[in-house]
Amino acid sequence: MGRSPCCDENGMKKGPWTPEEDTKLVQYIQKHGHGSWRALPKLAGLNRCGKSCRLRWTNYLRPDIKRGKFSTEEEQTILNLHSILGNKWSAIASHLPGRTDNEIKNFWNTHIKKKLIHMGIDPNTHRPRTDFFTTLPELMVIANLKEVMMDNQPWAEHAVRLQEAVQLAKYQYIQYLIQSAVSVASNPDSSSNSTADMDAINVMSSLPLLRENLGLNPSQIENATQYSLGVDGGRPLNDKLPYTTPPDLEFQALMRNEINQDSDLASLSQGEFTPRSPLPPSPPFTIGERSMKNPADACCTSSYDGSSPSFWAELLLDDPFYS
């Protein structure tokens, strides 16, 4: 309803606050409290609008403000709360004593967001970025030119990089397959199992072979598996599964073809649907069901079940990129 009139209309001062203005504001509030922000500037002898005064007080002059670097605990709390609340900076700030919404917002935008992006995690959803799937077919076509261009050095170098990108995409696709496998195994009655789901089950039983053929190192495969199976701690399975949007059918076909052509992997996608690994049981609740009932429960140590630190937070804080 009704918008407040712009405070700039009467030639009010804008921009950085001077120490004198700060002193006036602090002294007035300490003596009278802020009362009506709109009336405050006049009463305190400030040529500022009420909004500006409120902002200056809440973000800078308030006595309980904690300044300086965010601790890892604070960072983890922000991550956990953001995964639940989204960009509700004020709500997040209410769980971090001494920190302002503005400060948290800035910290998110300048540090955490970049770090998540660097790790291939969508900062908005806290799940793996899937845009790779959309650009991959093109990348792969270009990368295949390597064979033709190998004599031409600059091109060859470029193509090698593209090949690396393709490898990464394969890795992501495998992650997706593993997730599908878990999903299928958890819901064996599901009538909507896709071809990719079948691939997924087969991939599950052949991880060592995959590793060899895709040229992935053991830790990559292990990460993909743990990440998809959620074996990192006490969280319920579905909570640990960062949802990945299925790549489109064309892309799936392309990837299957790639993997098949890769070599012995052909046997994988033609294998039988025989899940071997004992898969964890379905979770008792999902993140949405529980956390949204009491978001505050999710802060500090865990956003999920109160027993273990956030999976993402741990992952993030371990990232050498950030340390």
Place this chain on the structure above:
DNA sequence: AATGTGATCAACCGCATTGCA
């Protein structure tokens, strides 16, 4: 030394929400 570039963060803008007459 001068210039360019990127990171940081305080402050602003404008829409949304709340409270009250």
Place this chain on the structure above:
DNA sequence: CTGCAATGCGGTTGATCACAT
């Protein structure tokens, strides 16, 4: 119930600084 004023909130901007070229 309606409309207005006050306040809250999130996105964005721009000044400043540090570092690289």
